Amino acid sequence: xxxxxxxxxxxxxxxxxxxxxxxxxxxxxxxxxxxxxxxxxxxxxxxxxxxxxxxxxxxxxxxxxxxxxxxxxxxxxxxxxxxxxxxxxxxxxxxxxxxxxxxxxxxxxxxxxxxxxxxxxxxxxxxxxxxxxxxxxxxxxxxxxxxxxxxxxxxxxxxxxxxxxxxxxxxxxxxxxxxxxxxxxxxxxxxxxxxxxxxxxxxxxxxxxxxxxxxxxxxxxxxxxxxxxxxxxxxxxxxxxxxxxxxxxxxxxxxxxxxxxxxxxxxxxxxxxxxxxxxxxxxxxxxxxxxxxxxxxxxxxxxxxxxxxxxxxxxxxxxxxxxxxxxxxxxxxxxxxxxxxxxxxxxxxxxxxxxxxxxxxxxxxxxxxxxxxxxxxxxxxxxxxxxxxxxxxxxxxxxxxxxxxxxxxxxxxxxxxxxxxxxxxxxxxxxxxxxxxxxxxxxxxxxxxxxxxxxxxxxxxxxxxxxxxxxxxxxxxxxxxxxxxxxxxxxxxxxxxxxxxxxxxxxxxxxxxxxxxxxxxxxxxxxxxxxxxxxxxxxxxxxxxxxxxxxxxxxxxxxxxxxxxxxxxxxxxxxxxxxxxxxxxxxxxxxxxxxxxxxxxxxxxxxxxxxxxxxxxxxxxxxxxxxxxxxxxxxxxxxxxxxxxxxxxxxxxxxxxxxxxxxxxxxxxxxxxxxxxxxxxxxxxxx
Numbered sequence: 001x002x003x004x005x006x007x008x009x010x011x012x013x014x015x016x017x018x019x020x021x022x023x024x025x026x027x028x029x030x031x032x033x034x035x036x037x038x039x040x041x042x043x044x045x046x047x048x049x050x051x052x053x054x055x056x057x058x059x060x061x062x063x064x065x066x067x068x069x070x071x072x073x074x075x076x077x078x079x080x081x082x083x084x085x086x087x088x089x090x091x092x093x094x095x096x097x098x099x100x101x102x103x104x105x106x107x108x109x110x111x112x113x114x115x116x117x118x119x120x121x122x123x124x125x126x127x128x129x130x131x132x133x134x135x136x137x138x139x140x141x142x143x144x145x146x147x148x149x150x151x152x153x154x155x156x157x158x159x160x161x162x163x164x165x166x167x168x169x170x171x172x173x174x175x176x177x178x179x180x181x182x183x184x185x186x187x188x189x190x191x192x193x194x195x196x197x198x199x200x201x202x203x204x205x206x207x208x209x210x211x212x213x214x215x216x217x218x219x220x221x222x223x224x225x226x227x228x229x230x231x232x233x234x235x236x237x238x239x240x241x242x243x244x245x246x247x248x249x250x251x252x253x254x255x256x257x258x259x260x261x262x263x264x265x266x267x268x269x270x271x272x273x274x275x276x277x278x279x280x281x282x283x284x285x286x287x288x289x290x291x292x293x294x295x296x297x298x299x300x301x302x303x304x305x306x307x308x309x310x311x312x313x314x315x316x317x318x319x320x321x322x323x324x325x326x327x328x329x330x331x332x333x334x335x336x337x338x339x340x341x342x343x344x345x346x347x348x349x350x351x352x353x354x355x356x357x358x359x360x361x362x363x364x365x366x367x368x369x370x371x372x373x374x375x376x377x378x379x380x381x382x383x384x385x386x387x388x389x390x391x392x393x394x395x396x397x398x399x400x401x402x403x404x405x406x407x408x409x410x411x412x413x414x415x416x417x418x419x420x421x422x423x424x425x426x427x428x429x430x431x432x433x434x435x436x437x438x439x440x441x442x443x444x445x446x447x448x449x450x451x452x453x454x455x456x457x458x459x460x461x462x463x464x465x466x467x468x469x470x471x472x473x474x475x476x477x478x479x480x481x482x483x484x485x486x487x488x489x490x491x492x493x494x495x496x497x498x499x500x501x502x503x504x505x506x507x508x509x510x511x512x513x514x515x516x517x518x519x520x521x522x523x524x525x526x527x528x529x530x531x532x533x534x535x536x537x538x539x540x541x542x543x544x545x546x547x548x549x550x551x552x553x554x555x556x557x558x559x560x561x562x563x564x565x566x567x568x569x570x571x572x573x574x575x576x577x578x579x580x581x582x583x584x585x586x587x588x589x590x591x592x593x594x595x596x597x598x599x600x601x602x603x604x605x606x607x608x609x610x611x612x613x614x615x616x617x618x619x620x621x622x623x624x625x626x627x628x629x630x631x632x633x634x635x636x637x638x639x640x641x642x643x644x645x646x647x648x649x650x651x652x653x654x655x656x657x658x659x660x661x662x663x664x665x666x667x668x669x670x671x672x673x674x675x676x677x678x679x680x681x682x683x684x685x686x687x
Contacts, residue, residue: 012302013230016051017043018287019086019299021259024078025281026292027099027106029272034100034108037268038076038163040281041227041254042192048233049159049190050083051303053241057310058088061116064339064447065317066310067156068119068135072128073163073192074109075270080118081106086295086303089117097293112445112473120445121473124465126169129189130435132160133175134442134451136187136247137427141382141402142448144423146335151324153317153335156186157241163192164202167210171465174435179247180218183404187247188240192227194256198269211251220246227254245405259285338380338448341476341532347377348526354518356549363582364482364540366518368393370525375399375425378529382443383452383478384427386436386459392482394454400424429453437463437470437479444475450529454480456488457497457539460504470535471510477535478528483542484514484582485637485656487669492662502641504537505610513609514539516585518547519556520608527560527612539582543665546586553589558606562613563624567592569601576687577625578679579605579634579646588635591679600687603629607646631686635679654682 024039055067071080078099084091091105098104105115109123119135122128136158143154166172179187191210195202211221220243222236233252240248257268260281273281282289325332337344350373354366375381375396382402389395401424429436436453443451453463460467460481470477486496504512511534515521521540528536548566550556558564567589568574576595578588585606592602605624607613613621625632630650634643640655647653656672669675 012298013047015296016299016302017047018285019295020047020079020082021285022282022287023082023086023096023293023295025273025278027078027081027096029275029278030097030292031100032272034078034272035075035270036078036260036273037194037196037256037262037270038073038192039079039082040258040260040268041194041256042076042079042161042252044228044230045190045192045233045252045254046079046083046161048230049237050087050306052234053237054159055156055310055313056087056117056306057314058084058117058306059311060314061089063310063314063317065154065156068132068158068446070119070122070128070132070135070158070160071110072122072126072132072160072166074122074124074128076161076163077106077108077110080110081115084115084117086300087306088304091116093293093295120442121469124469125163125165126171126175127438127441127465127469129160129162129166129172130175130438130466131442131445132158132187132189133179133184133435134439135446136179136184137182137402137439138443138446138449139186140182140184140422141425142335144421145379146331148324148328151320151327153321153324158187159190160188161190161192164195164206165197167191168206171434171438174432175439176214176217176219178430178432178435178439180214181404182402183218183245184247185244188237189247189249191249191251192254193251194254194264196256196264196266196269198266200266211249214249218246220248222248222250224250224252227252227258334379341447343529344377347374347529350374350377351522351526354522354547356551357547360544360546361518362541362544363515363518363521364391364393364542366521367480367525367538367540368395370522372397374525374529378450379425380448380450381452381529382425382427382449383440383454384429384436385454386429386433387431388455389426391456392454392480394452394480396425399426401426401428433459433462434466437466440477440479441466441470441473441475444470444477445473450476450478452478452480454482456483456495457481457500458483458495460497460500464503467504467510467535467537468507471507474509474533475535476532479535479537480540481537482540484539485541486660486672487541487543487583487637487665488660489542489665489668490662493659496660497638498656498659499639499641501539501636501638505642509534510537511535511609511611512537512539513559513612514582515559515608516548516580516582516606517545517556519550520559520606523556523559524608541583543583545583548586548589559608560612561616561620561624562609562611563605563607565603565624566606567604569603571601573601574603574626574629575601575631576683577603577605577629577632578683579607579625579632581606581608581636584635584637584674587674587676587679590676591683594676594680595683600684602683607634610642631683633679633683633686635674637674650686652682652686654679
């Protein structure tokens with residue numbers, strides 16, 4: 001390159017970087033709300049990645065073999081929107097100018113399915129980092145299952161931009177530890193090391209050696225001392241791409257609010273610079289004061305090269321996929337079904353029907369049998385537990401573990417699905433519930449998977465943030481929570497969920513299902529796998545529950561309606577309605593028999609899912625819970641919160657309004673008033 005050409009390139013690069021900076025600054029200033037500090041400091045590293053390494057096609061944000069970019073430091077959303085608009089995504093300048101305003105596609109924090117090009121919803125710090133680990137796992141598993149030595153149809157990288165706050169969060173520590181263990185070599189984190197948080201400099205709370213910490217996790221680390229040094233940033237990115245055996249952390253020393261009077265101050269983090277300081281910043285960095293939202297033609301033309309380059313990359317990818325389909329038609333068909341998020345033909349052909357059994361089995365055990373009947377026909381089903389497979393019964397037997405590659409593995413060269421570390425379908429998350437939830441979200445957001453994660457129900461509290469984000473994003477993911485009540489027994493109140501059902505039922509766009517027996521559990525899994533627009537939680541028992549005789553009681557398919565009449569008064573006109581979910585269904589059926597003997601006309605309703613029931617038309621709900629019948633008793637081994645809208649003002653709830661205790665389950669149920677006699681006594685008081 002001639003000296004003149006080199007000088008032009010440097011000038012163009014600086015123009016483009018400042019375009020990112022001031023498009024972001026003007027967004028925040030016009031909204032009078034937002035975070036200008038990160039875009040000013042991190043624009044060079046974002047520019048280097050997006051224009052020199054990132055494989056993406058703005059015309060088709062859903063091109064499957066694209067690189068993934070996650071802005072974990074979601075408060076810096078103005079920088080991401082600037083990148084998307086300038087690169088040619090469907091994010092018009094009109095939306096940019098309405099940053100953080102009603103119905104703008106440039107909301108305060110990035111939202112998946114709201115803004116084209118946004119891979120995952122971020123803002124709660126650390127979640128995006130852990131999502132990115134899930135995306136890297138997804139790429140590795142697909143590549144190991146489908147690639148062949150002569151056909152590389154899955155080959156993309158995952159990049160995440162994280163800040164100091166992200167690295168402080170516990171979920172990041174959990175996810176980074178697992179990523180290093182799994183040797184996710186196609187994962188790269190650009191760390192915006194500006195050493196400032198919202199309240200002060202990081203030296204008040206965060207003084208560890210971050211590079212050595214990540215090296216201890218098994219990461220490759222590179223330090224860039226000057227966040228404005230494009231050549232050093234690009235060299236670090238290329239070194240990360242060449243490091244196939246370890247994930248990479250690039251520590252880029254930046255200055256928050258670069259060029260502004262607030263540079264290196266926490267005051268640059270989360271407030272507009274103000275009119276006068278915007279003027280001073282533009283003057284210092286040589287940017288025209290007017291107009292706002294200036295996009296120089298040369299900068300736009302350079303960014304829009306992504307349209308041509310991305311189109312060429314996608315076309316080449318499609319050609320590789322077509323050649324693969326000729327060579328391996330069965331695998332290609334299987335892959336296409338997964339990429340489209342579809343269920344393969346006859347996926348449910350082997351789901352068992354459980355015979356009536358008064359002793360029965362635990363719904364967690366039934367769930368394991370159902371999963372293992374489905375899994376061989378549904379390769380998209382991938383997941384694991386937080387070190388609890390033997391107790392949650394969520395291991396996919398004979399389908400391999402997703403393990404770190406060992407010497408001799410050629411993990412991205414393809415396999416027939418066995419004997420290759422990353423081809424395994426069982427994920428061992430370790431005792432990392434929070435990271436498990438966020439990684440499951442990353443798998444779902446990546447596409448090609450119906451991921452699941454599992455732990456004891458009490459520990460759903462540890463992954464509450466990713467559960468909420470899964471619901472917010474409408475991700476197709478399944479969370480399997482076992483040991484669902486005080487019937488856990490001897491482990492005591494620390495392990496006995498009481499308020500967790502009410503907690504999760506309160507989450508919008510989350511379907512919670514607590515099946516009452518083995519056959520309801522089978523239907524619950526059908527619903528979970530067919531539900532594509534939201535996550536589903538399955539809440540399962542530790543103890544055995546009777547498998548109901550469906551010749552006597554209504555079919556378990558009634559679970560699809562959320563609540564259904566399991567048994568009814570002889571003439572179909574009840575005096576009293578008993579309602580229950582989960583293990584308490586058997587209890588109300590036993591109580592109903594005793595009440596029938598006393599001349600009480602009782603209807604028993606199994607209500608495994610409030611959300612499914614609430615989605616029914618009012619007439620259908622009234623058919624199950626007739627408004628004319630005010631005598632209603634709900635029975636559940638949890639807090640009563642929320643049940644009163646189903647039992648009404650004349651009804652009652654037999655519930656647990658305090659913590660449990662350490663004792664055998666049968667003792668606890670007796671002492672806490674969950675016997676047939678107790679149910680009958682509470683019910684008769686309503687008649």
